[in-house]
Amino acid sequence: MTTSSISGRAAIVGLGATEFSKNSGRTELRLALEATLSALKDAGIDPSEVEGFSSYSVDKVPEYEIARLLGCKDVKFFSQVPHGGGAACAPIMHAAMAVATGVAKVVVVYRAMNERSWYRFGTGTYGFASTPIFENVNYGWYMPHGFHTPAAWVGMFAQRYMHTYGATSEDFGRVAVAVRDFAATNPQAFFYGKPITLEEHQASRWICEPLHLLDCCQESDGAVAMVITSAERARDLRQKPVMIKAGSQGITDGQQIMTSFYRDDITGLPEMGVVARELYRQSGLGPEAFQTAVIYDHFTPFVLPQLEEFGFAKRGEAKEFIRAGHHARGGKLPINPHGGQLGEAYIHGMNGVAEAVRQVRGTAVNQVPDVENVLVTAGTGVPTSGLILGAA
Amino acid sequence: MADPQLLSNVRALVGRQYGRVYAWDEVNAPMIRQWCEIMGVENPLYTDPAFALGTPHEGLIAPPAMLQVWTMEGFHANHYPPGSTDENPYEVLKLFEQYGYNSVVAVNSELSFTRPLRLGEKLYYTTRLDAVGDEKTTALGTGFFVTLVMSHFVEKAGGDEPVGELLFRVFKFRPANAQPAAPAPAASAAPAKAKRPQPGISDDTRFFWEGCAQGQLLIQRCTACATLRHPPAPVCIQCHSFDWDTVQASGRASLYSFVVMHYPEVAPFDHPNPIGLIELEEGVRLIAGLVGIEREQLQIGQRLQVEFQTFDDALTLPLFRPVGE
Numbered sequence: 001m002t003t004s005s006i007s008g009r010a011a012i013v014g015l016g017a018t019e020f021s022k023n024s025g026r027t028e029l030r031l032a033l034e035a036t037l038s039a040l041k042d043a044g045i046d047p048s049e050v051e052g053f054s055s056y057s058v059d060k061v062p063e064y065e066i067a068r069l070l071g072c073k074d075v076k077f078f079s080q081v082p083h084g085g086g087a088a089c090a091p092i093m094h095a096a097m098a099v100a101t102g103v104a105k106v107v108v109v110y111r112a113m114n115e116r117s118w119y120r121f122g123t124g125t126y127g128f129a130s131t132p133i134f135e136n137v138n139y140g141w142y143m144p145h146g147f148h149t150p151a152a153w154v155g156m157f158a159q160r161y162m163h164t165y166g167a168t169s170e171d172f173g174r175v176a177v178a179v180r181d182f183a184a185t186n187p188q189a190f191f192y193g194k195p196i197t198l199e200e201h202q203a204s205r206w207i208c209e210p211l212h213l214l215d216c217c218q219e220s221d222g223a224v225a226m227v228i229t230s231a232e233r234a235r236d237l238r239q240k241p242v243m244i245k246a247g248s249q250g251i252t253d254g255q256q257i258m259t260s261f262y263r264d265d266i267t268g269l270p271e272m273g274v275v276a277r278e279l280y281r282q283s284g285l286g287p288e289a290f291q292t293a294v295i296y297d298h299f300t301p302f303v304l305p306q307l308e309e310f311g312f313a314k315r316g317e318a319k320e321f322i323r324a325g326h327h328a329r330g331g332k333l334p335i336n337p338h339g340g341q342l343g344e345a346y347i348h349g350m351n352g353v354a355e356a357v358r359q360v361r362g363t364a365v366n367q368v369p370d371v372e373n374v375l376v377t378a379g380t381g382v383p384t385s386g387l388i389l390g391a392a
Numbered sequence: 393m394a395d396p397q398l399l400s401n402v403r404a405l406v407g408r409q410y411g412r413v414y415a416w417d418e419v420n421a422p423m424i425r426q427w428c429e430i431m432g433v434e435n436p437l438y439t440d441p442a443f444a445l446g447t448p449h450e451g452l453i454a455p456p457a458m459l460q461v462w463t464m465e466g467f468h469a470n471h472y473p474p475g476s477t478d479e480n481p482y483e484v485l486k487l488f489e490q491y492g493y494n495s496v497v498a499v500n501s502e503l504s505f506t507r508p509l510r511l512g513e514k515l516y517y518t519t520r521l522d523a524v525g526d527e528k529t530t531a532l533g534t535g536f537f538v539t540l541v542m543s544h545f546v547e548k549a550g551g552d553e554p555v556g557e558l559l560f561r562v563f564k565f566r567p568a569n570a571q572p573a574a575p576a577p578a579a580s581a582a583p584a585k586a587k588r589p590q591p592g593i594s595d596d597t598r599f600f601w602e603g604c605a606q607g608q609l610l611i612q613r614c615t616a617c618a619t620l621r622h623p624p625a626p627v628c629i630q631c632h633s634f635d636w637d638t639v640q641a642s643g644r645a646s647l648y649s650f651v652v653m654h655y656p657e658v659a660p661f662d663h664p665n666p667i668g669l670i671e672l673e674e675g676v677r678l679i680a681g682l683v684g685i686e687r688e689q690l691q692i693g694q695r696l697q698v699e700f701q702t703f704d705d706a707l708t709l710p711l712f713r714p715v716g717e
Contacts, residue, residue, distance in 0.1 A: 023518075025545060025552020117409075117518075124658035132594035140591025141623055144709055145681040146653060146661035148589075155651035156669050156679075163649070163692045206664075209652035261669050262622065262677055266649070 007282045009100035011234035011241035012092070012389065014043025014227030015357050020190060020345030023117040024221035031223035032061040032112035033069055039225040044238045045106055050227075052077035052104030054091035056348060058084050061112050077104040081249075083257060085298055085379025088349025089387040093247025095228035105229060111350035112223035120219055124148045142259065151216055151299060152208045153258040154381060158301035159210050161267045165316035169210055171323065172300040173201035176214045178328035179297060179336045183343025186365045190218055191343045215300040217341035224350040226357065231392070242360045245285070245373065246388040248278035258381045267316070269302065272309040272377065275386040283388045285373060287311040292359055292368040293333055293375040294352040297340040302380040303327075310375065329366070337366040349378050356389045394527045394536075396662070397585060398491045402524050402536075403657035404586070405484050410519040411477030415462040418514045419454050427458055453508035459544055459556045460503070462515045481519035481540055488564045493535045500539075500561035506554050509546070515555070517544040522559070535565025586659035587704045597624045599638055604708040607700050610638040611676055622676040643698035644673045645712060650682065650690050660703075666690060670712055684713045 016038025018024065018031050040047055047070040053063035057080040067075050077098040081087035088111075095107035115121060124146075142148060161167060180196045183189035196214060204213040234241035250271040254263035263270070280286055287310055295306050304318035312333060313321040321327065327335040338344045338355035345351055356374040358364040373390035417423065424438050433455060436443040444452045454462075465471050480486075485496065509515070525537040542558040593601055603610035612624045616633035627634055653665040666682040682690075683699070696712040703709065 019551075023543075023545070023552070023554075025548070120409075122656075124656050132592050134594075136592025137594045137597055138592075138623070140593065140597070142679055143589040144591050144703075144707060145667055145679060146588075146658065146665050147651075147667045147679055147681075148658065149653070149656070152651050152653050152667065156649050156667075159651060160649040160669075160692070206652070206654040208654060209664075259679075261649075261679065266669075 005282050006093070006096045006100045006247060007245050007284075008243055009231055010096040010228050010244050011231050011392070012226050012244065012357050013229050013234045013237045013239055013241060014039040014041075014045060015224075015239075015354055016040070016042055016226070017224045017351070017354060018222050020188060020220050020222040020347065020351070021116075022190075022219075022221065024114055025117075028061050028112045028114050028118070028223070029065060031114070031221070032059075032066055032110050032225070035112065035223035035225035036066060036070070036108055036110055039108065039227045042239060043227040043229075045227055045229070047071060048073065049106045050108050051075055052095065052098050052107035054079045054081065054094040054098075054107060054109050055111055056080060056084065056087040056091070057082040058087075058348075059111055059113065061110070066108070066110070075104075077107065081385070083379070083382045083384075085296060085349045086382035086384040088296065088378035088385065089247065089353060089376055090249050090378065090385035092226070092228065092244060092353060092387055093249065093385060096244040096247055099228055099230050105233075107228045108225060109228060109350075110223065110225040111348050113348065114221045115346065115348075116219040116221050118221075122149045122151060138256070138259075149208065150258060151211050154299040154301060155208045155211045156261060157266050157381065158299075161301060161305065162210060164267045165319065167304060167319040169202065169212065170198060171304065171319045172210075172215050173198045173212070174322045174325075175297065175300040175303045175327065175335075176201050176342055178325070179340035179343045181329055182334075182337050182366050183339025186339045186344055188365070189339040189344040190220065191339065211299060211301070214342075217298045217346045220345040220347060222345055222347050222351070224347050224354050226353070235392075240361045241392050242357045242389050243392050244387065245390045246279040246282035247385070248275045248282070249383065249385045250274035250278070251383045255383060257383070260381070267305065269305045269309050269380050269384075271384050272306055272380060272386070275377070275384060276310045279375070279386050279388050285388060289373045290333060290375050291371045291373065292337055293335050294338075294340075294356050294377065295335050295375075296349055296352065296377045296379050297336060297342050298346070298379060300342070303335070306377055306380060310377075334366075334368050337364060337368060352376055353387065353389075356387070360389055360391055395491055397660070398487060400657060400662065401487050401586065401659045402484055403663070404659040405487075405521055406524055407656065408521045410479045410481040410521075412516045412518055413463050413476045414473040415515040416466055416473050417462070418512050419462060419509045421452065421511060423461070424452075424454055424458065427461060428455065431455075449508060452511055454510070456505045456508060456556070457503065459505065459509070460542075460558055462509075463517050463544070476516075481521065484521055484524065484538060485562070485564055488536065493564050493566045495533065495535075495565050495567050497532065497563050497565075498560070499537070499563050500559060502559040503556060504559075505556040509555060513546045515544055515546055517542045517558075519543075530563065530565070531568070532563065533565040533568040535563055538562050538564055588660060588707055588709075590707060596626045600624055601708075603638070603640070604700060604710055607708075609641040609643055609672075609698050609710050611641050611672070611674060612636050613639050620674055620676050622678050639674070641672050641674050641698070645670045645696045645698065646673075647671075647682075647690070647692055647694040647696060647712075648677055649692060652687070652690070668696070668712055670696060678710070681709065681711045682713070683711045689714050
């Protein structure tokens with residue numbers, strides 16, 4: 001580790017969330033404020049002390065309105081990370097950088113959305129128009145053919161992955177079954193008390209071959225917020241500090257948003273490889289260091305190459321890892337013990353970061369024993385990000 | 393047989409959520425009293441505060457069957473409180489009318505309740521187009537069962553609370569004694585037909601679409617280092633030269649990967665909709681629809697040939713069809 005590393009310089013000291021639902025019945029702004037105030041209270045930090053904010057560019061709640069309502073007077077850092085779920089871990093990294101460099105002493109990270117009751121991703125209808133801004137031109141290669149949903153874009157990679165490595169729809173199903181098993185014992189989860197079997201996964205209707213309905217995450221309303229401050233101050237606060245041991249974003253060759261189909265090989269997630277190498281470099285840790293991991297699961301197929309990019313399995317061999325049940329309850333690397341986005345809620349990955357915080361604190365509903373370090377990944381198929389959180 | 397275009401347009405709407413419709417007034421005693429009087433309901437739980445206080449409800453409640461009453465438009469048709477959506481949850485019925493299914497009969501109205509309503513509570517509901525059945529013939533005629541679900545909520549500072557649902561089902565049909573499918577429906581349906589989305593076209597990509605319009609599949613080529621590239625870009629990814637021309641692809645290709653899209657069904661596309669990641673023999677890949685292909689022919693490596701199809705008189709797309717070895 002170099003002296004300029006962010007590793008161990010900042011900690012997550014407050015965690016707040018609303019309930020997760022299909023219709024929150026209140027505004028996104030209110031959800032963001034509820035989660036933020038709850039996180040600050042959890043940390044024991046006064047709202048007036050907040051000096052920075054970070055969220056996702058697709059969060060429709062602006063940080064200046066949160067700052068106004070919190071009564072912040074000295075906000076010196078704010079960032080919004082682009083690319084949807086790919087941003088899930090990056091705001092924590094941005095906050096850690098701001099804290100480590102002394103720009104802001106207390107940073108709030110948040111994500112609030114009424115993604116189910118107000119608007120929905122994946123309807124296949126988007127406002128892409130013919131003005132030649134880049135995004136309109138880029139989606140022009142796909143939309144006229146009706147190739148227009150995230151499930152379809154993921155499916156194109158998944159089909160090639162299955163063909164190349166012999167993974168099957170059942171392997172994807174085993175991912176879903178394991179996280180739904182965790183969700184079944186998490187009262188915060190939408191699918192609390194509702195586990196599924198592999199047979200039910202196989203019998204669920206096609207969304208987009210090779211993806212069944214039960215390969216796709218749910219849609220949710222809700223908000224999650226966290227408070228980040230320096231490692232020094234964290235020692236004196238009321239919660240067990242959750243150290244930010246590493247954080248990175250990732251873009252690499254041939255990167256597009258969900259449509260990186262033009263690379264020599266499309267069976268990996270090389271941008272996640274960038275993240276993996278950087279996380280391991282910053283932290284000095286490797287795949288053996290984790291007791292549990294939160295692996296982004298908007299769609300099951302991309303869980304497998306993520307395991308490969310982080311070295312939990314060799315290239316093409318994640319299916320063996322999954323078939324052995326290493327990812328499931330009681331396995332050697334339980335994945336998404338909160339139930340994931342397939343089972344708990346889809347808060348664009350921020351609820352996964354929250355689970356990692358609880359696992360390190362030792363307060364998770366499906367607590368994994370003796371957690372020292374947790375890997376968290378963000379959305380796949382897009383410019384992405386990742387974190388290593390751990391005990392001090 | 394129902395028109396495939398109609399079915400496609402209808403299916404695209406199924407699952408759609410429509411916005412909120414608010415109540416004019418909060419749950420109130422005068423409305424309850426009038427409703428009970430008109431309906432002949434004499435239960436004092438709804439009208440006698442002293443009696444109601446002594447019941448497990450510990451106060452007046454509204455008759456559950458009034459759930460739908462609170463959010464009705466009032467005396468004038470389509471006169472809803474401010475803030476209510478102007479979306480029409482019955483838009484799907486208009487689609488059917490364009491194809492001659494002009495008659496309608498309500499067949500189910502099922503209320504379910506989460507809890508009783510109390511004086512002073514303010515309601516709204518949202519509507520979901522829950523289901524449209526397959527075409528059925530009944531004694532009335534031939535048509536479709538259309539199911540809407542209105543979810544009712546009470547506004548609350550701590551988060552709105554679901555209080556009940558109304559399932560409303562109608563049969564939208566062409567009467568048995570009516571003339572089937574007069575020419576008029578097709579003509580009146582034409583304006584409603586969804587079109588394929590138009591691509592955004594920039595100076596970097598215009599050649600591709602102009603080529604398609606002329607039945608040519610053009611690939612961008614760097615004139616400095618001869619590297620082919622797709623999607624097109626202003627600069628060569630290898631040598632960063634801005635100079636380029638195009639070459640016409642043979643149209644011979646193989647299937648590199650594929651999906652078959654089933655849901656959501658979005659007009660004007662047919663579903664299932666097979667889409668290929670196509671590898672041209674020149675070495676670049678592109679996304680395109682697959683035509684004339686059976687499910688069992690969908691194999692990675694399947695040989696394909698380009699063809700061009702023009703949609704809506706405005707958009708020519710390259711599509712790929714399987715060929716023998």
